[in-house]
Structure formats: C-alpha cells, structure tokens
Amino acid sequence: MYLFYVYGAGFGHINRILNFIHTQNIPLTNCVLLTNSIYHGRVPKDIKTLHKEDAFFKDKDGFDLFIQNCMTEYQIDTLIVDVFPAGFYGELEKSITKLTTIQTILLARILNKDYFEKYGSPVYDVIYTLEDGIALANYQYKKVMPFTLQIKSREHSQEVILKKPYFLVMHSSPLDEVLLLYKQALLYRTDEHIYIYSFSEVPKQLIPENTRSIHGSSIEDHVLENASKIFTGCGFNSILETQKYREKQHVLPFKRKYDDQFLRKRLL
Numbered sequence: 001m002y003l004f005y006v007y008g009a010g011f012g013h014i015n016r017i018l019n020f021i022h023t024q025n026i027p028l029t030n031c032v033l034l035t036n037s038i039y040h041g042r043v044p045k046d047i048k049t050l051h052k053e054d055a056f057f058k059d060k061d062g063f064d065l066f067i068q069n070c071m072t073e074y075q076i077d078t079l080i081v082d083v084f085p086a087g088f089y090g091e092l093e094k095s096i097t098k099l100t101t102i103q104t105i106l107l108a109r110i111l112n113k114d115y116f117e118k119y120g121s122p123v124y125d126v127i128y129t130l131e132d133g134i135a136l137a138n139y140q141y142k143k144v145m146p147f148t149l150q151i152k153s154r155e156h157s158q159e160v161i162l163k164k165p166y167f168l169v170m171h172s173s174p175l176d177e178v179l180l181l182y183k184q185a186l187l188y189r190t191d192e193h194i195y196i197y198s199f200s201e202v203p204k205q206l207i208p209e210n211t212r213s214i215h216g217s218s219i220e221d222h223v224l225e226n227a228s229k230i231f232t233g234c235g236f237n238s239i240l241e242t243q244k245y246r247e248k249q250h251v252l253p254f255k256r257k258y259d260d261q262f263l264r265k266r267l268l
Helices: 012-024 054-058 060-073 092-098 113-118 175-188 221-226 236-241 243-248 261-266
Strands: 002-006 031-035 048-051 078-082 103-108 123-129 140-146 166-170 193-198 211-215 229-232 249-251
Touching: 002 012, 002 060, 012 031, 012 078, 012 103, 012 236, 054 060, 060 092, 166 175, 166 221, 175 193, 175 229, 175 249, 221 243, 229 243, 236 243, 243 249
Parallel strands: 002 031, 002 078, 031 048, 078 103, 103 123, 123 140, 166 193, 166 229, 193 211, 229 249
Antiparallel strands: none
16 A cells, blocks of 8 residues: 655645556556645545645644554555655654655655755655756655656546637636736636636636636646647646647746746756
8 A cells, every 4th residue: 555645735736646546557546645725625535635734734743643553554565755854844754764664755856945944854765856946956866767657548628619719727726827827828818718717716707708707727638739838837747748839839937835936948
C-alpha cells in the first residue's frame, strides 16, 4: 500500500499525484492520500482520502503519531511525498527518520531557497526529479532519477461547444490571478471568443460578450490544439499540460511562497 503526502490548498498538488499514479499504473485501491486541499472531493473514490485542516500539519508531534498509526492501519510499505521534503511546516523530518522499513520517495519540483533556509531534507530512498532547475545540493537521498509524468486522460468538465476562433485562459485559482490572465488575453483579442477554464467563480459582470467562464480545469487535447492562443500561469502542472503548445502560449508567472515560477519560465 502507498501513502501519499499531498500538502497544498489548490488542486495542482493532487493533480500531480494523480498523474504519478496513472504513470506508474498503481491500482487506486492501493492508495491512501493525506491532504489539506479544499479539492479533496475531486480525488477518485477508490483512493482512500484523509483530509485534514491546516492546523493538523503544524502539530509535529500529533502529525508524527498519526503517520505511525497510518503505517500500521493501512499496511503502508511506500511513502510518497509531493514536493516538500520535510513537509510544508517541517513536520515530516521527524517521521521519515523513523521509517526504516518503509520505502520513501520524493517527487521533486522546483523549490526556492526560502524553503531550505527554514527546513532541512531527511534522507529519501529515491528522489524523482520532475523538471529542470531543481537544486539537488539541498536534498539528501540514496538515489536520484529523472521522471516524466504522463498526463491522465481528461474527462469532460462541462459539455461545451467552443466557437472559433478562440483564446483559452487556464488557471485554477485565485480569482485575481485568473482576471490578470484574462486582461492579458484582452490585449491580444480582435474578434476571438475567450473561454476561461478555472475553479474560481468569475462574476458575470466582469466578463463581457464573447467570453465564457467554464468551471473546472479538465480540458481535452483537441481544445488546446484548436485554441489560437493559450494564457496560463507558470505553475508546474500548467507548464506540463501545455508543453506541446508553447509557441502559442502566453505565460505569466506568479509569486508563490516556495515555488519559483519565475525560474521555471526562464527555463522554458
């Protein structure tokens, strides 16, 4: 059984783990997912999902006891950590050192120096590097390997007939960032329709005629392929899912606490 540590309030962290499970062809019934995400309801039902509020992750002793109990209750033999080697608040440092009979795996994505100024890295059995730009000197590991995620086939979020020509704005949240991308799309617009794919609810009074907000982030490949332009942030998942369409993509990096989207853009 696999236990996945997935800290992150949005959907991006969960989405990355679902793509990893898909890439590795892991049976969903063999997965336990621990997350604080408000989108925990979007995890497939066959995965055992443990949703905890943010305060739970700040209590290092309580967190450690919970992890040890999970190992026994769910017969976990592999712990897979998304992005944060010591946990978002350093809560994994103590726990991982105790897991001498459990395989530990880190899915590494770009982290900025601020994270490693606060927290160290416990020793992982394996680190999978998911992108360029990862400062491996900040990590401890027995083995490191590059890893390419395959994108899980998308499902229809809504049945929508898109009118051509059109632009796509793709950004899950928050709303103010979605609107910044939308304003960027307006600078290029002539007679194109604009479709905003987002988890954020875009108020109707903010989007004029020929613009439509579509709740959710599931976009089929043909929708991306037929778009005249694509406007996104520079988060890991956005860059992964649009890699075939870079020539028509407009990328706007946003400041994050630990993710360096500006570095990611420079590496494109």
